[in-house]
Amino acid sequence: MKTENLMEIEKNKLRSAYIHIPFCKKICSYCDFCKVFYDDKKAKKYISALEKEILTSYKNEPLETIYVGGGSPSSLSIENLNNLFKVLKRLKLKDSYEFTFECNYEDITDQLLLLLKKNRVNRLSIGLQTFNSKYEKILNKKIDKDLMIKNVNLCKEYFNNVNVDLIYALPDEKMDDLENDLNEIIKLNVNHISTYALIIEEHTILYVNNFKELNDDAQSKMYYKIVEKLKSNGYVHYEISNFSKPGFSSCHNLAYWNNYRYYGFGAGASGFINNIRYDNTKSVDNYINGKRIVYKEKINKKTEINDYVMLSLRKINGIDKLSFKNKYNKRIEDVFDYKKLVDDKLLMENKNNLFIPSDKLFVSNEIIIRLLDSYILNK
Ligand code: SF4
Numbered sequence: 001m002k003t004e005n006l007m008e009i010e011k012n013k014l015r016s017a018y019i020h021i022p023f024c025k026k027i028c029s030y031c032d033f034c035k036v037f038y039d040d041k042k043a044k045k046y047i048s049a050l051e052k053e054i055l056t057s058y059k060n061e062p063l064e065t066i067y068v069g070g071g072s073p074s075s076l077s078i079e080n081l082n083n084l085f086k087v088l089k090r091l092k093l094k095d096s097y098e099f100t101f102e103c104n105y106e107d108i109t110d111q112l113l114l115l116l117k118k119n120r121v122n123r124l125s126i127g128l129q130t131f132n133s134k135y136e137k138i139l140n141k142k143i144d145k146d147l148m149i150k151n152v153n154l155c156k157e158y159f160n161n162v163n164v165d166l167i168y169a170l171p172d173e174k175m176d177d178l179e180n181d182l183n184e185i186i187k188l189n190v191n192h193i194s195t196y197a198l199i200i201e202e203h204t205i206l207y208v209n210n211f212k213e214l215n216d217d218a219q220s221k222m223y224y225k226i227v228e229k230l231k232s233n234g235y236v237h238y239e240i241s242n243f244s245k246p247g248f249s250s251c252h253n254l255a256y257w258n259n260y261r262y263y264g265f266g267a268g269a270s271g272f273i274n275n276i277r278y279d280n281t282k283s284v285d286n287y288i289n290g291k292r293i294v295y296k297e298k299i300n301k302k303t304e305i306n307d308y309v310m311l312s313l314r315k316i317n318g319i320d321k322l323s324f325k326n327k328y329n330k331r332i333e334d335v336f337d338y339k340k341l342v343d344d345k346l347l348m349e350n351k352n353n354l355f356i357p358s359d360k361l362f363v364s365n366e367i368i369i370r371l372l373d374s375y376i377l378n379k
Pocket residue numbers: 023024026027028030031032033035070071072104127
């Protein structure tokens with residue numbers, strides 16, 4: 001077989017599946033995800049619809065990663081969790097795999113953790129966001145620091161691969177508030193931490209109530225404080241917003257950042273199969289009624305390269321030049337004229353990699369846009 005065909009087959013290998021569970025017991029004021037209030041009967045129907053989608057689309061490939069996110073997958077009743085896992089059994093996994101399940105810390109019990117363990121889950125992701133109870137009302141989220149600590153520690157008794165999420169740049173948040181959150185999160189000693197600056201999206205409760213994001217200067221100071229503090233406490237900064245103990249980076253998220261192909265199952269999920277990106281409907285009712293895909297786009301070569309570059313630059317190591325060459329049969333310098341960006345110290349390169357320097361990570365979006373603008377192939 002020709003090398004180009006082999007490259008195409010390798011590129012289109014399906015390695016991952018994301019499964020969206022759009023149910024929550026309470027709606028957070030900043031939430032822009034696809035979610036509805038938990039309803040037991042609706043959840044049952046939803047899981048049946050999920051089974052139909054998997055039966056229609058999944059081609060039995062052994063997967064490297066599965067990620068069950070939401071919403072709050074842990075909001076499902078035990079009966080519905082059992083139904084869900086019966087459906088997910090249809091997805092084959094390779095011998096070595098990562099299977100993540102998102103949990104709301106309030107839902108964590110021995111019973112839940114045992115059930116997850118019995119059903120191939122080997123990684124948990126827990127949305128703590130902040131320990132600061134002054135945000136309870138603003139975020140419309142229960143903030144019970146003692147319960148957070150107790151339940152994360154309980155998770156660690158069952159799973160050694162645990163992620164917690166931290167949100168910063170909250171309304172009127174001060175550096176001291178952030179320091180306190182970081183100190184608490186470090187004490188938890190989990191293997192993975194994901195951080196997000198609060199974005200106030202339209203149609204969220206925060207937006208309607210006229211809350212404003214912190215300015216760029218404040219956000220940038222907070223971002224670099226997080227990086228400095230987590231790195232000095234043994235975490236590897238491996239992606240713009242993600243930190244892990246050595247060996248615990250998220251394989252599922254790396255699959256996205258490496259632009260690998262993946263299934264997206266469920267309402268609001270997106271997937272990338274062969275060269276087609278698709279989005280499922282965000283309407284849970286439409287999804288239940290079988291009206292699934294609302295958007296499909298065949299990705300041409302230029303878009304594919306741009307996506308690869310954009311996603312790879314989120315990683316601290318940036319673009320692996322050899323992988324780029326192997327994928328696209330071209331050197332990166334023959335596709336982008338990025339010398340000016342290197343001269344301006346917005347990009348750095350060595351023999352193997354092209355990457356964003358650590359002091360410019362906060363402005364990575366602007367740098368990526370400039371790099372994409374320097375596309376020279378077929379010009
Ligand atoms: S728990 Fe997550 S998905 Fe549910 S409302 Fe809050 S942020 Fe949104």
